[in-house]
Amino acid sequence: MQDALSTTFAALADPTRRAILARLSSGESSVSDLAKPFAMSAPAITKHLKVLQRAGLISQGRQAQWRPCKLEAQPLREAADWVAQYRQHWEDRLDRLEDYLATLQAPSTEEKP
């Protein structure tokens, strides 16, 4: 029942996780550096990272000793597209309503549906 979009939004629903993503948008970071600004235990941060990782929003390097975390843009982009569409859906409907009301009030139009 969990589709990709729902998983992404569930991951984004938490302010700490959003802060982590914002932090990663300026570049890769080690887990310990990521944890620094938060008044949170290391296991708590790790838990948040796991949620982000499962949602495909971040990935963690394998080679380097410090295993840097990296932002993965694709799911975020899909979420952003969804949000844009969502508002657009209503804007479109209102545009159409506006046009239709104009048609109904146009003096030259005899059309009375």
Added chain:
Amino acid sequence: MTAHAPFTISRWLKAPRPLVWEVYSSPEHLQHWLGPKGSTVTHSQLDFQVGGTYHYAMKVEGGMELWGKWLFLELQAPEKLVLIQCFSDPQGGATRNPWAAGWPMYTHSTTTLTEQDGGTLMTLVWAPHEATAEEEALFAASHDSMRQGWGGNLDVLEDYLSLLQTA
């Protein structure tokens, strides 16, 4: 009750309030404006009264046909319209959002019409109805978290996303 802020949108319309009300109250009128541009309403069956329903289908760009249903909870001509809406099948049964299964099955919308500056101000307030906490969170994340909850961080992410799109 939802803990999240509902989605709201308003638009000033250059039309007298009774006319705006009228275009909601007949299936022929609804057919003319309900779908987004480029879509065609292919089914429009309306029982405009409290407890009545509106069952519709629209063909959107790309050929996909979407069915939906409204249930009218409150109709106060010409100023207030409250309804529950859901995606549906051709028989009128409620279905899940075809794009996001975690979306609330039912949503609740209140449309208010106010006379203003020689026209009508329409305000729509949209919120989940009888949804689970997860569904409410998804609904909210689709507008307020992304817009407000991100706070100052949103700009950074937006810049980053636009950078990726141009790359």
